[in-house]
Amino acid sequence: MRIAVTGSSGLIGSALVRSLLADGHQVVRLVRHRRTLGPRPDGSVAIGWNPERGEIDRAGLDGVHAVVHLAGAGVADHRWTQAYKQRIQDSRVLGTRTLAAVLPALDAPPGVLVSASAVGYYGQTGAELIDETSPAGEDFLARVCVAWEGEAAPAADAGIRVVHPRTGLVLTAAGGAGARLFPLFRLGLGGRLGSGEQYWSFISLADQIAALRFLIENPEVSGPVNLTAPEPVTNAELTAALGRVLHRPTPFPVPQVALRLALGEMAVEVVGSHRVVPAKLLAAGFDFAHPNVEAAVRAAL
Secondary structure (H helix, E strand, O other), X not given: OEEEEEOOOOHHHHHHHHHHHHOOOEEEEEEOOHHHOEEOOOOOEEXXXXXXXXXXXXXXXXXXXXXXXXXXOOOXXXXXXXXXXXXXXXXXXXXXXXXXXXHHHOOOOOOEEEEOEEHHHHOOOOOOEEOOOOOOOOOHHHHHHHHHHHOOHXXXXXXXXXXXXXXXXXXXXXXXHHHHHHHHHHOOOOOOEOOOOOEEOEEEHHHHHHHHHHHHHOOOOOEEEEEOOOOOEEHHHHHHHHHHHHOOOOOOOEOHHHHHHHHHHHHHHHHOOXXXXXXXXXXXOOOOOOOOHHHHHHHHO
């Protein structure tokens, strides 16, 4: 297949591109910087786009069978000032709007648009078990996810199969939360965050990439799909698993007040709770390589 990918230099995007190329697929990267356009040493090809201006190299998308849209400013990269919150939203909404307008107008539109979302869609739900039929939340990230997913509607209306992978915490030492947490645990400085009772719906990086490819390749799957392992755990249970795998004590809990001082509004996500299960993936026959937290931690380390 010929597959276009936005956000191809990010944690998930770079792993997806490597996986696709290794299996002989052609990859078209959508990139912002002109100096990076053209063939890449890994065999992929980069074409230009500017989602803020609604600009994209349409000719470069000719013959594309699928588009995987992962681009967006990192949620945990900066403190949530009003300016950065706007960047989080704009980077997702404008990119999706551009793709949803351009793809149906191609001479041969792709069969599928896999347009990323997140379990933040559901808001803070405590210990309630959440699947794809659950309603949207009302906090900042929930509102972002609702707007983000909504911008793909024109592509769906034009007959393109649209899938929204709602991703949880991706466990890997290569980036994201794992890159910050794992070194502390290796040093014996790890511990639960806040009460530790909040649910963290995780997925291993290997399962994340396998699930994205499953969504590309299975025409019967559309709409929102939770990309989380089938056994969500509390932060305290994840902390205990890290301690067991690394053979380290986990004696240093971080109080909620300290998290709020350090992280500001973003602390709501750290101490908040999402107990999300991948009902649609399981029903479609997806097989998790790392279904539980200990397996996912071992894979990450």
